Amino acid sequence: MKGIEYLRKKLNKHIDRVNLRYKQYDMKYQDADVGITIPPELRIRYKAVLGWCAKAVDSLADRLVFREFENDNFEINEIFNMNSPDIFFDSAVLSALISSCCFVYISKGEGDIPRLQVIEGSNATGIIDPITGLLNEGYAVLERDDKGNPSLEAHFVKGKTDYYKDGKFKNSIKNKVEYPLLVPIIHRPDAVRPFGRSRITRAGMYYQRYAKRTLERADITAEFYSFPQKYVTGISQDAEPLETWKATISSMLQFTKDEEGESPKLGQFTTPSMSPFTEQLKTAAAGFAGETGLTLDDLGFVSDNPSSVEAIKASHENLRLAGRKAQRSLSSGFLNVGYLSACLRDDYPYLRSQFYLTQAKWEPLFEADVSTLTLVGDGILKLNQAIPGYADSGTIRDLTGIKGAGE
Structure with a gap:
């Protein structure tokens, strides 16, 4: 057993990565300013906000609708139905897609039905068993104070759960379950990353950052596009200075000849074109769509001809495959939750192999x-x-x- 101090350090090691994904999803992440031509004081006025990363998560999460467990020999559907399944499953799926995994905290509730609580990946961690997908030891922050420091923590081990208040041991609750009562719900696990991979990839964040920079440059250029820069040559040195704002909005300006009979000459600088920015934005959208299995229609570049359901399915083939993969990996986590919940409810240490007939059923990805x-x-x-x-x-x-x- 590693101990709670080891698990605290492990959580602190990964918390920044998880919080980065949540900031990207919430559209609150501020990208570093790059560029050599636009002054920082001007760039900060035109900060772009883009929700492509949120779209990548929601487009898949909204299609993953859990139905029930088939061949439910241990009546675990009842446990989920008593824990607001519409909220529980959607919350667990969304959190797992954002941070690569979330955790379900199982505790005794009112009566015989256990209580299930979803904890995001920034507040829980553990030592995973790669065979079963269950934890050998777990740790979760159940409450934080106003400064973000843990105020109530839980240490999960086989047969008991220890609680810590403000870093000091508070009490311990024993059980007859063979595994810790903290279950990971993992999206796309593999041998290298047993806790899975986030739907918000580094490539996806790059394409979104690239598109935001393009929008910022286009926004600044649009100011000069709306009001092209003009110039006047040949004005006498004795003439009064021209008021620039009046010259910009006036429909007619009057200039008189000087003593030598010369008159000023008016001119206008070439107006910058907005077309390159449109092409750049579409390039970023195409790269992001290819990375996430979406289409340009999903990112706001609407095609002229509306697609049928079959055409939408064909264009979203990569999204369909990602959804089927997510269903398989998430099903194992939900079954583990049901297994440990049944052990806690019945106060009996069932074997994991006894649940092999129970299978998770999902609604179709496309209606x-x-x-x-x-x-x-x-x-x-x-x-x-x-x-x-x-x-x-x-x-x-x-x-x-x-x-x-x-x-």
Whole structure:
């Protein structure tokens, strides 16, 4: 066992990375000013705000809708249904996509139903078992004071949870669960990063930063585009200085000849074009879309011809694959939550292998339209004609998301 001091240091090591992703998602991160032509005092007036990173997360999170557990031999659906599932699952999915993982804190609630609380990755960490995806030891900050310092902490180990108030041991609550009551919900784990990978990648942050710089330059250039710079040559040295604001907004200016009969000559500098900025912004959008599996339509570059549902599915093939991968990795975490919750509810140390028949079911990533329903109906009819009883109402619901009248 590593101990709580080791876990505190581990959390402090990764907290900046997680907070960076949350700032990017909340559109509050201030990028470093780069550039050699625009003065800082002018650039700060035209700070750009862009929500592409938030769009990358929400476009996937909004499609990941958890339905229920199938073959629920231990009645874990009841536990989730008593813990506001509409809020719980959406909160866990969104937090996992932003920070690569979140944690579910399990505790005894009112009656026999355990209480489930989602804790973001900046407030919890642990030592993970790469085989089961459960923790061998966990640590979470349950409350922070006004200055952001931990005021209530929890140390999770096998058979008990220790609580610390203002850094000092407060009390301990024992249980009969074989694992710590802190479960990671991980997005895209692998052997190198067992705690997963964030949906907000470094490449995605670069393309957003590049687009923000382009918008700032375009905004400043637009001022000169709206009011082109003008000049006057040949004015006598004895003439009164020309008021620049009056010269800018006046529809007509009057100039008289000097004693030698010479008159001033008016001119205007070439107006800068806005086209290069539009092309730059579209280049950044194309790079970001390729990185996240989105399309230019998703980022505000609307095409002339509206797409059908099938065309949208085809253009979002990478997003669909990312969604299926996220479903597989998140399902394991939710099943682990149900497993430990059932152990705590029944006060009995079940084996993890006893839950192998229980499977997580998700709604389809893309909602079915009339055309899809027609195609699915024809396909199911032909399959059942070839192999009677091959596809049932459950198969149709998995394909379309529509619940039958008899279910």
